[in-house]
Amino acid sequence: MPASPAQRIVVYGVTGSGKSTAASRISRATGLPWHSVDDLTWEPDWIQIPTHEQRDKIHDICTQQQWILDSAYGQWLDIPLARADLIVALDYPRWLSLSRLLRRSIARVINRTTVCNGNRETIRTLLAHDSILLWHFRSFHTKRTRIRQWAANPHGPTVHRFRRPKDLTTWIATLHR
Incomplete structure (x- = not known):
């Protein structure tokens, strides 16, 4: 896959695939x-910003000429898709994304690492009915299906679909300012 002249990029993948790291x-x-x-959609104490405010924030970003988003939530997915030049799709197997998610979440609990706007993952949040671990299982199939549909759509943005982290790393090495 050659380097991309894209100026507006959505990094998309299943929960735990490494979207934020890839975007960075x-x-x-x-x-x-x-x-x-996550910083745009979560306030301290894991309070989710109302959908209309999320849509406004994402719209403001997506009207700019250059941006990278490290995900796209279903409630406002239409906004970045209407402007994206490129979708970097992390289509990794479940075992890989789930193991990354578990390793990352456990490390955050042990080290009390802050994430989006000072929030912390805890044993309680990992075991909650709306935990990120359960979200991985609830959303995995939908997100992978969405990636494959985008990749098959000749009228949408270009999709670089990566099945292995090594391939993503190789592609990123071709990018330069």
Whole structure:
């Protein structure tokens, strides 16, 4: 896959696939501004920002000429898709994304690492009915299906679908400012 002249990029994948890390790496390689979706959608104490406010924030970003989003939530997916030049799709097997998610979440609990706007993962949040671990299982099939539909759509944005982290790393190495 050749380097991309894309200026508006959505990094998309299943929960735990490494979207934020990939977006950060693409940003460093290209100089494009990266926007953390979790920071835009969660307030302290894990309070989700109302959907209409999320849509407004994402719209403001997506009207700019250059951006990278490290995800796209279903409630406002239409906004970045209407402007994206490229979707970087992390279509990794479940065992890989789930193991990454478990490793990351356990490390965050043990180290009390802060995430989006000062929030922390805890044993309680990992075992809750709306936990990120359960979300992985609830959303996995839908997200992978969506990636494959986008990749098959000749009228949508270009999709670079990566099945292995090594291939993503190789592609990022071709990017430059």
